[in-house]
Structures are given as structure tokens and as C-alpha cells.
Amino acid sequence: MAATKVRAFSPEFAQAFKEEINKSQVYKQAGKGWKWTVGLVVEAEPDKNVPDSHGVFLDLFDGEARDIKMVSPDEAKKCDFVITAPYSRWKQVMRKELDPTKGMMQGKLKLKGDLPTIVRYTRASQEMTECTTRIPVDFPDED
């Protein structure tokens, strides 16, 4: 039976993302020692059926996702690390069409926060991206 799809950047998506991270042994290992909050800002693209910007708040601690929830973009921007990109870039990341490391180097994903810390946890952030690819997602521009 096919898994039920969740709407991208909805509370159900946030919950599924949390569950995937907590299922991942790779993340558990790679995220050890991480103790900062991460905000993802998904910028609106009205022509892609995403009229408003969204924020995702990730409370990650020592290899575990303690909380992941949808918040306002302003709230997401208050996190220790903030990654900002338009909706279609996030979709590319979630479809494995854009590697987040390359995306950050090219400025396609904008990062705010202490760079040495995030570089130290490259493997954890790669696994987080992998987790999003395992969630069956229903994208708003494919309605």
C-alpha cells in the first residue's frame, strides 16, 4: 500500500520530518553534539501556488529531533542557524535535484549562522536532507 502523502510545509510534513530524523541511525550518530536550533525559511512563489512564505523550526539536540514545527518566517529567522531559499529550491533539495552543500556554496541556499559549526556537521545536514527525500510529499505546484 502506498504511503499517504503529506502536503509540503504543512504541520503534517513537520511531524513526518521529525519522525524520519528520529528513525535515522546515521543522523543519530552524525548529529551528536549538535545543540542549536535551525530555522528553514521557505520564500513564497505565488506563480508556483505558494502565495505565502513559511518557516520551519527545528529543535535538534545531540542527534535527536526534539521538536519540528511550522512557524512564521520571522520566528524561523530567530533560530541559531537560518537557511533561506525560495520554495522551488527547497523542492529541488527534497527531490535530490540540488545537493544542499553545493546549493550553499553557489548561494542558492542562503545560510546565516556560524559557518565552522555547520561545516563540522556536514554529514548530519546531508542526512537531514536525505530524511526529507523519504517523506512522500504532495507539492502545491503539482495540484
Add this chain to the structure above:
Amino acid sequence: MLGGLIEANVKARQDRRSDFESLKARVGIRVEDIDESITLEFKGGSLAVSNGLKRNRDLTIRTDADTVMTLSNLAIGPFGMPVYVDGVGRTVVQRLLTGKLKIDGMLTHVPTLNKVTRVFSVR
């Protein structure tokens, strides 16, 4: 991004600051899989970053984005020498041996390469 990484590293760590202040070299980095190149010009306490590969480089690193991140995660051991025997170090050596990482000028600028590695390293 790499300029920002070096700046943050040097600000946060005194040992890296000493290396940065004594480092005078022109280093090119070609990131093959994103088709981008930059030149880092270390001028003994300041750094200029420019797009593309400038002439007269002391070192040129040619690799992919993932390996650039791996290089930044090389541990620094006793006497400031990069550690090539742990997991990250072995990955770097393997990529050098298989040609996935090429460093032009490596053999003639060993002390410079070690200093550059230290200012890059977040470990």
C-alpha cells in the same frame, strides 16, 4: 562561503589567527561539480577573495564540493600537522590517490599547504 569560513575560523581561534597572519600565498580553488572557481589571496593578515582563477598561484585545489567540505573537516594534530589517519583523513588521502582531489603545487609548497589546511579546518 569559503572566505566566510576562514574569517569565522580565524576570529574564533587564536592558533588559526597566527597562521593567518603569517600566511602569504595565492590559492586557487576549482570546484568542478558546480563549475566555480575562486582565488584566495592571503596577504599576511588579510584575505582577498575573487572569482575565477588568477595567475601565479602557489597552490590550486581541484575537486568537488563534497571534498572541499571534507578538507575543512581535517583534524589538526601535534605540531599543527593535518591528521591523515582518522576517517576524514583517510577519505582525503583516498581522493588524492584516485584523482578526485588534485592539488597543484602540493610538493613544492608543503608548509604553505599545511598552513592553508589549518586556516580552513574547523576541527
